[in-house]
Amino acid sequence: MKKLLLVGTLALLGANVSAQETRFGVKAGYSMSTIKVDEDQDDLEERNTDPSHTFYVGGLVEHKFNDNFGIQGELLYSPLGGKEDYNASEDQVYFREKSKLTFGTLLIPVSAKYFISENFSVSLGASFGLILSAKQKTVIDAGIGIPGLELEGDDEVDIKDEVNTLNIAPFLGAEFALENGLFFDxxxxxxxxxxxxxxxxxxxxxxxxxxxxxFGGN
Incomplete structure (x- = not known):
């Protein structure tokens, strides 16, 4: 009986070890990045934001503990940010400022993964973004309601000293993987x-x- 228990225990341990798997990979894709500005404004002001359409690229490592659970860490680069349109007017005086913020960001996403099937998984985690550079491009249009009298400006400035370095962003995700190693997420x-x-x-x-x-895997 003891021998049977010992054999069964060793078999279970062997199955658990064989179910573990570590794989490395690369990924790239499209990012739609937006900014949100929370500050007081009066009735004469209007502030709108629009997304920036950009990219990301980098690598990853995935470790599966068993057929259902795993963790994944990544190292990505993406120029994030967004666009802002600020308007103010009173009587015949108006002012419009359109700005584009670009944050050159090194992303370190860490997530827990649940494999619903061999090919499909969902993930929950957080991205820890280190802002390496920050620039703001601004277009200014101002006037006093008189035709032909307008002030315009178009400039890009470095605002790294005005921006905090760390951007923490919790995330939800999903992934579909093929047997040959190709995946979409x-x-x-x-x-x-x-x-x-x-x-x-x-x-x-x-x-x-x-x-x-x-790379790798069965």
Missing amino acids: ARYNYGISDLSKSEGKVTNSFLQVGVGFK
């Missing part, structure tokens, strides 16, 4: 960190849709 990252060092909270959220390839 999508996730939404919800920015919770205040990126502005001045008054008014600025957050950065982004959607990622892409394709990749994992």
